[in-house]
Amino acid sequence: MGIGASPRVVWEGLPSFYKLMGDLFPPNWTVLPALVQPAVQTLQMALVGTTQGALLSVPLILLASRNVTRQAWLYYGARGILNLLRTVPELLYAAILVAAVGIGPFAGILALTVFSVAIIAKLTSESLEAIDPGPMEALEAAGANRLKMVRYAVVPQVLPAYLSYTLFVFEINVRVSFVLGLVGAGGIGQLLLTALNLFRYQSATVIILVTLAAVITIDAISVRVRQAIV
Amino acid sequence: MTAPQIELRGVEVHFPGGVQALRGVDLSVLRGEFVAIVGLSGAGKSTLLRTVNRLVEPTAGSVWFEGEDLTAAAPARLLEVRAQIGMIFQTFNLVRRSSVLRNVLAGRVGRMPTWRALLGWFPRRDLEIVHGALRKLDIQDKAFVRADVLSGGQQQRVGIARALAQEPKVILADEPVASLDPPTSHMVMRDLRRINQEGITVLINLHFIDLAREYAQRVVGLRDGQVVYDGPAGEVDDATFEQIYGRALKADDFRGADAEG
Numbered sequence: 001m002g003i004g005a006s007p008r009v010v011w012e013g014l015p016s017f018y019k020l021m022g023d024l025f026p027p028n029w030t031v032l033p034a035l036v037q038p039a040v041q042t043l044q045m046a047l048v049g050t051t052q053g054a055l056l057s058v059p060l061i062l063l064a065s066r067n068v069t070r071q072a073w074l075y076y077g078a079r080g081i082l083n084l085l086r087t088v089p090e091l092l093y094a095a096i097l098v099a100a101v102g103i104g105p106f107a108g109i110l111a112l113t114v115f116s117v118a119i120i121a122k123l124t125s126e127s128l129e130a131i132d133p134g135p136m137e138a139l140e141a142a143g144a145n146r147l148k149m150v151r152y153a154v155v156p157q158v159l160p161a162y163l164s165y166t167l168f169v170f171e172i173n174v175r176v177s178f179v180l181g182l183v184g185a186g187g188i189g190q191l192l193l194t195a196l197n198l199f200r201y202q203s204a205t206v207i208i209l210v211t212l213a214a215v216i217t218i219d220a221i222s223v224r225v226r227q228a229i230v
Numbered sequence: 231m232t233a234p235q236i237e238l239r240g241v242e243v244h245f246p247g248g249v250q251a252l253r254g255v256d257l258s259v260l261r262g263e264f265v266a267i268v269g270l271s272g273a274g275k276s277t278l279l280r281t282v283n284r285l286v287e288p289t290a291g292s293v294w295f296e297g298e299d300l301t302a303a304a305p306a307r308l309l310e311v312r313a314q315i316g317m318i319f320q321t322f323n324l325v326r327r328s329s330v331l332r333n334v335l336a337g338r339v340g341r342m343p344t345w346r347a348l349l350g351w352f353p354r355r356d357l358e359i360v361h362g363a364l365r366k367l368d369i370q371d372k373a374f375v376r377a378d379v380l381s382g383g384q385q386q387r388v389g390i391a392r393a394l395a396q397e398p399k400v401i402l403a404d405e406p407v408a409s410l411d412p413p414t415s416h417m418v419m420r421d422l423r424r425i426n427q428e429g430i431t432v433l434i435n436l437h438f439i440d441l442a443r444e445y446a447q448r449v450v451g452l453r454d455g456q457v458v459y460d461g462p463a464g465e466v467d468d469a470t471f472e473q474i475y476g477r478a479l480k481a482d483d484f485r486g487a488d489a490e491g
Contacts, residue, residue, distance in 0.1 A: 134322070137323055138319065138323040138324075138392070140285060142316070142393075142396055152336045156325045156327060157327065
């Protein structure tokens with residue numbers, strides 16, 4: 001019924017699965033040096049995409065926070081944009097962007113930027129709406145206009161959360177960047193796509209292992225840094 | 231007869247939802263006075279204080295500062311006037327993660343152009359004023375300490391320093407000692423008295439009767455949004471307070487003894 005799931009199908013598929021496993025091993029370590037440059041490219045995509053996303057999200061964060069933006073139409077407009085950005089899956093962005101700007105890392109970076117804005121802005125604006133309103137009142141009483149209130153009462157309270165979410169999104173983006181490569185957006189993911197298409201499974205294994213190692217390392221570092229910030 | 235520095239003329243505040251917080255309040259405060267506003271919770275003390283700098287907008291009547299109609303002032307002018315009026319709060323309203331210095335620097339922000347404030351580019355004179363304020367409150371050695379590791383009394387001193395950094399003509403104090411223990415309360419009240427003796431008008435909300443009598447020169451009693459008493463602190467006795475409160479006095483209407491006497 002439905003998706004056609006059944007234990008029998010899995011059982012009958014087992015021999016093919018074992019064969020596939022056999023094709024994947026032993027890993028072809030000779031391709032390792034050739035992976036360095038694409039791996040770096042994947043990391044760069046993640047870095048640039050996250051940084052651009054973090055910077056571009058700042059105006060949206062301020063507009064999408066009720067305690068900063070008093071005009072209802074601005075607030076709902078900003079929230080609406082955020083929700084729209086988040087519903088479109090990043091693979092779809094990437095596919096559209098690859099069609100628009102061609103294969104390669106540029107499409108990937110654009111996709112990651114949009115994705116980063118969506119997540120960082122949503123999470124940070126929620127943190128922002130939970131800040132202590134006291135300092136804002138104090139700044140208002142001291143004759144500060146809205147911008148000065150944001151700089152001196154809001155930013156110091158929300159900055160750690162903003163940085164933490166940015167790092168968190170960077171962690172995600174390293175993985176996403178890899179996956180984007182599979183649709184042609186460059187980096188080591190694209191290399192994996194090529195390897196699979198050419199049936200070079202033992203090389204594919206190495207690519208997967210390298211990616212795994214990179215993701216684990218970056219996660220570990222990022223967690224430490226985030227703890228230090230908060 | 232000198233003109234009053236602060237004047238409320240027929241000020242009414244009606245909140246949406248039906249609460250009438252102030253009903254036709256008339257109040258004149260001369261430069262350099264130390265006025266305690268007393269009354270039960272809900273009498274309208276906080277609202278009254280906040281109409282002086284228009285943090286709360288009067289729904290009727292007018293507020294005058296140094297002969298100027300604040301209620302009719304343009305938004306930019308309102309900010310300029312607010313910069314001359316310092317305010318301290320019961321909950322201190324400091325940025326907890328920031329250092330004492332950063333918190334007090336924020337007091338200068340109203341007097342500088344926006345671009346300078348956004349860049350954090352304070353002129354040397356501002357830094358001198360800030361350090362002067364820190365020294366005046368004896369917290370200069372805590373300048374780089376995070377605000378939230380300080381005790382309540384020290385945090386309120388940071389709040390006062392921030393207000394002093396504005397070089398204000400008036401300080402509005404909204405129940406500044408309600409969260410502090412008796413000796414610390416007296417310490418803060420003494421700080422305010424010292425500041426007042428140097429020429430800054432102090433308007434303070436208090437619900438501790440003994441503190442009002444000891445530190446203020448004049449007591450204004452508020453009940454149900456109306457002024458029911460206005461006279462020198464020396465003439466105020468328990469009976470006056472019972473009249474203002476509309477009930478017999480209780481033990482927690484009094485702050486209690488100062489450890490240093």
